[in-house]
Amino acid sequence: MSASVEPVVVAGVDGSDEAARAAVWAAREADSRSCPLLLVHALRWPLYAPAYAPSGMTTHTEEPLQHQAESMLADAIAKCRDHVPGAEVRCRVVRGDPTGVLLEAARDAELLVLGSTGVGGVLRMLIGSTAAELVHTSHKPVAVVRGTDWQDRARTEDTTVRVVVGVDGSDTSLGAVEFAYDFAARHEAELVALHACSDIPIDTLPRVQTSGLDDYIDEGRDVLARSISDSARRHPLVPTREVVTAEDPVESLLEQAEGAALVVVGSHGRGAVRRALLGSVSHAVLHKAPCPLVVVRTPEVAR
Numbered sequence: 001m002s003a004s005v006e007p008v009v010v011a012g013v014d015g016s017d018e019a020a021r022a023a024v025w026a027a028r029e030a031d032s033r034s035c036p037l038l039l040v041h042a043l044r045w046p047l048y049a050p051a052y053a054p055s056g057m058t059t060h061t062e063e064p065l066q067h068q069a070e071s072m073l074a075d076a077i078a079k080c081r082d083h084v085p086g087a088e089v090r091c092r093v094v095r096g097d098p099t100g101v102l103l104e105a106a107r108d109a110e111l112l113v114l115g116s117t118g119v120g121g122v123l124r125m126l127i128g129s130t131a132a133e134l135v136h137t138s139h140k141p142v143a144v145v146r147g148t149d150w151q152d153r154a155r156t157e158d159t160t161v162r163v164v165v166g167v168d169g170s171d172t173s174l175g176a177v178e179f180a181y182d183f184a185a186r187h188e189a190e191l192v193a194l195h196a197c198s199d200i201p202i203d204t205l206p207r208v209q210t211s212g213l214d215d216y217i218d219e220g221r222d223v224l225a226r227s228i229s230d231s232a233r234r235h236p237l238v239p240t241r242e243v244v245t246a247e248d249p250v251e252s253l254l255e256q257a258e259g260a261a262l263v264v265v266g267s268h269g270r271g272a273v274r275r276a277l278l279g280s281v282s283h284a285v286l287h288k289a290p291c292p293l294v295v296v297r298t299p300e301v302a303r
Contacts (some may be wrong), residue, residue, distance in 0.1 A: 010106045011113040012098065012130075013040065013091075015072045021081055022115035022145035025292060027080035029086045029143075032186045033110060036088040039076055042067050042101035043093050058240040070092045098130045099137075106140050109292070116146040120203040135267065135286065135295050143180055147291040161189035164256045166249065166281065168195065169223045172266030174230075176296040180264040181231040183294075184238045191240045192256050195224040196249030250284040254255040260291045267297040 011026035014020045030037040043065060060279040073091040078087045094101045097118045102121055106112040116265045165180035167173050177193065184191040221244050232240060246254050257263040265282045286293060 003276050005108040006118055007033065008103070008108070009033065009035060009111045009113065010038045010040055010109040012042075012102050012114075012115075013039045013073060013076050014098075016115060018115035018146075020076055020115075022113050023076045024080055024083045025143070025145045026111075026113035027084040027089060029111065029113070031084050031087050035110060036090055036107065038079065038109075039073055039080075039089065040102060040105045041090040041091075042098035043069055043095045044097065045128075059145075066093060067210050099133050102130070102134055103138060106138060109140050111141050111143055113143045113145060114249060116144050120200055121295045128198075135297075139297055141294050141296045143292055143294045144286065144289075145292045146289070152296065154185050155232050159259070161187055162260045163187075163262045163264065164191060164192045164194060164253065164260045165187045166195075166285070167193050167227045168249075168264070168266070169227055170280075173227060176264045176266045177228050178231045178234075178261070179294060179296050181235040181238055183262060183264070185235045187261065189238070189239050189261055192243060192260075193224060193228050194238060194245070194252055194256055195220050195227070196252050197244065197246045198249060217244055217246065249281045250288075253285050254280070254288055254290070257285075257289050257291050262292050262294060264291050264294045264296065265271050267295050 009026050009030035010017075011021055013022045023037075064131060070091075070093060073093065075092060076289070077089045081087055092105065100110060111136065114134065116131070131142075131144060135144070149179050161182050163184040165176055179195075180191055183189070197216050221242070223243055226240055228240065228242070232238070243252075243256065253263060253265070263285065265285055267282055282295060286295060
């Protein structure tokens with residue numbers, strides 16, 4: 001990011017309750033980063049059916065929809081400021097396709113935040129095919145917010161705030177590790193770094209196949225230790241728990257994600273052939289995680 005560009009967190013807003021909750025989450029995240037939050041709504045005209053429009057509403061001009069969008073954004077700003085007093089929240093209504101509008105808005109952003117209908121739900125409107133496409137194409141980290149607000153829960157329960165990151169040894173995984181450490185440091189959270197040996201780097205497989213399970217696990221510990229070492233040095237106050245397992249990576253991540261504040265994954269795994277969409281692990285966790293999820297496509301490692 002150029003030094004002349006102001007850091008900002010961007011949240012897509014579509015009038016749904018899920019998007020409103022995601023906006024509040026984004027406001028808290030922006031506040032922890034000491035940067036503004038920008039709420040963005042994409043106004044599609046004439047093929048447009050806003051979630052917030054009254055039932056049966058019909059119009060032949062764009063102006064009423066513009067007013068509805070501005071009113072909806074004003075409500076979202078009020079909710080953000082109610083939960084995060086003093087938050088700097090801006091808004092923007094942009095005419096165009098949601099994917100293109102949000103990609104452009106997040107070009108120089110720290111993070112792009114979207115809402116979700118929840119685990120197993122049918123994603124709708126902005127948070128549906130648009131969210132999937134943004135996760136696949138955005139070069140900035142993308143957060144999909146679902147589950148109970150961990151900050152509200154932390155106020156009423158004596159519990160350790162926990163951030164979970166999936167580690168596979170790839171460059172993208174290193175970006176996920178750095179994001180997770182940075183988040184944990186700002187929110188005084190414990191970091192759980194998980195490596196599933198079935199996701200071990202391909203160049204180690206010939207050695208592993210000729211050894212026993214203990215060597216297999218040892219190799220996984222080495223991969224994990226190497227992957228988190230630089231970020232751990234940059235964030236020495238973050239308590240870290242390393243987990244190496246021979247179990248399925250998706251099930252292992254989902255198990256660790258129960259009750260967590262955040263789970264972080266890279267957008268694709270290793271290999272010479274880049275996947276057209278998410279890696280299978282990231283894709284499964286994206287749709288099943290019981291808490292907010294951040295997908296990191298490219299390394300966001302501190303310089």
